[in-house]
Amino acid sequence: MSIIEQHIFSKEIKGIGSILLRPFNINEDIDILYNWVKQPYAKYWGMLDYTKEQVFNSYNEIESNPHHFSYIGVLDDRPIFLMERYKASEDIIAKYxxxxxxxxxxxxxxAPAEKRIPGFTWKVFSTVxxxxxxxxxxxxxxxxxxANNEKIHKLNKKAxxxxxxxxxxPYxxxxxxxxxxxxxxxxxxKITN
Structure with a gap:
């Protein structure tokens, strides 16, 4: 099945193209995910020191949770982000x-940028x-x-x-x-006006 056939959501971004969201496939996507979580800017993901096997095992456990779903965002047949959706009432966060x-x-x-596109992270974030x-x-x-991740705080507040x-x-x-x-x-x- 092609990426277009299996996508669950798409958004057309003027001047960029269509961002598609498809289910994460641990066997097919582990290499790209491993590359992403090893990037210095991904330090808040908490996997900088993980081996590929540790990343695989972590996501295998995540994917076995019936209240948690992972997706890959794709642009021009190229994976550009990972997104996770989970039911908060069934997660540790509900205790807080x-x-x-x-x-x-x-x-x-x-994902790490191959070329700089102004406002790209916001376009991804707003698609999600x-x-x-x-x-x-x-x-x-x-x-x-x-609490120290200032970049994501700015995006969150903007949204x-x-x-x-x-x-x-705990972590x-x-x-x-x-x-x-x-x-x-x-x-x-406010942004568009």
């Missing part, structure tokens, strides 16, 4: 805030947000980035996430932030 049934968590890792809010059962998107508090997870100090459809659409209106 008043989780609602239709809260979904999100993680995103953009539009995917989440295209799902009728998603009421809020929850994120818990590392309308409201920061709640810092939380101490990091995180900034908990939440975004609903209205907050996201209002944030996008």
């Amino acid at each position: 805030y008043n989780a609602k049934l239709n809260d979904y968590g999100m993680h995103i890792l953009v 947000m539009e995917y989440f809010f295209s799902l009728p059962y998603v009421e809020r998107v929850v994120v818990e980035p590392d 309308g996430f409201v920061y709640q508090k810092e939380i101490e997870l 990091k100090i995180a900034s908990l932030a939440i975004c609903n459809r209205e907050s996201y659409h209002n944030a996008v209106k």
